[in-house]
Each structure stands twice: as structure tokens, then as C-alpha cells.
Amino acid sequence: MGRININVSSVDYDQTSRDLASVLGRLEAMVHVEDGFKMTDSEYAFGWHFFVVSVDTEIVEKLASQMGPDFEKLQGKGIEKKFLTWLSDRLGSSGPRFKLAIKEEMESSKYGIF
Numbered sequence: 001m002g003r004i005n006i007n008v009s010s011v012d013y014d015q016t017s018r019d020l021a022s023v024l025g026r027l028e029a030m031v032h033v034e035d036g037f038k039m040t041d042s043e044y045a046f047g048w049h050f051f052v053v054s055v056d057t058e059i060v061e062k063l064a065s066q067m068g069p070d071f072e073k074l075q076g077k078g079i080e081k082k083f084l085t086w087l088s089d090r091l092g093s094s095g096p097r098f099k100l101a102i103k104e105e106m107e108s109s110k111y112g113i114f
Contacts, residue, residue, distance in 0.1 A: 002057040004080050005103035006087075012096035013042040013049035020053055023090045031062035052103060055083075 010016035017039060024037045036059040042049035060083045064071040074082040084100050091098070 004055045004057060004060060004083065006053045006055065006084065007101045007103045008051050008053055008098060009101075010042075010049050010051075010096060010098040011047065013044075013051065015096050016049070016091075016098045017042070017051070019091050020087075023087065024053070024055065024059075027059060027063060031059055031066065033059050033062065 008016065008020070020039065028034060028036045033056065036056045038054045040052045042051040044050075057079075060079055063083070063086070064079060071082060071086070074085045076082045076085050080102050084102065088100055
């Protein structure tokens, strides 16, 4: 079973990790999967907390199946990018500032920042 690894950058680890756990917990219940995601501890640098959320692809595939054409309409190419859009939309902009990115893409970026 594959996993989607998401790099998370946040100014407030406690709030963002709680919000992520809440959204992903509701998603697990919705698609009837247990233990479908894991979250690392944060590393703090430059005023930001950095951590990784690892999500089973099974959850994302079941979400895509349940949403049908609405999932395909989400912004992004491929199931991983569409899932990031869905997750960002659920977290909203009312909480602390955060950024999400697919971990593998960041590591292979031509800029080599991470």
C-alpha cells in the first residue's frame, strides 16, 4: 500500500497538527479506514514548524471514488495534487498560516531548497 507524504510548514504546530488530525480523522470515518495517516513531530526553524503527514493512498482513492466527478474538478494534476487541494480547503484560511506540499516533489525540485 502506498503513501502520500506531505510536507507541512506552519507558524503554529499545535493548532495546525490538531486541525489536520481532525480533518483526516473525519476522512478516515467517512471512507471506513483506520490508522490511515501518521504525523511526525515538528522541527522549528526561521519562525516556522516543519513536519510530515503521511497518508495511505487507500484513503485518497476512496475519497476520490466517493466524490466522483467533484474530485476530478479539484485544482491540480493527479490524485496527490487534487488531495492537497481538498485538504487545504478543509483546513481553511481562518487558522494559523500553513503551507502544504508533496514531499517527493520538494526533494526533487530543481532548486534543491529542501
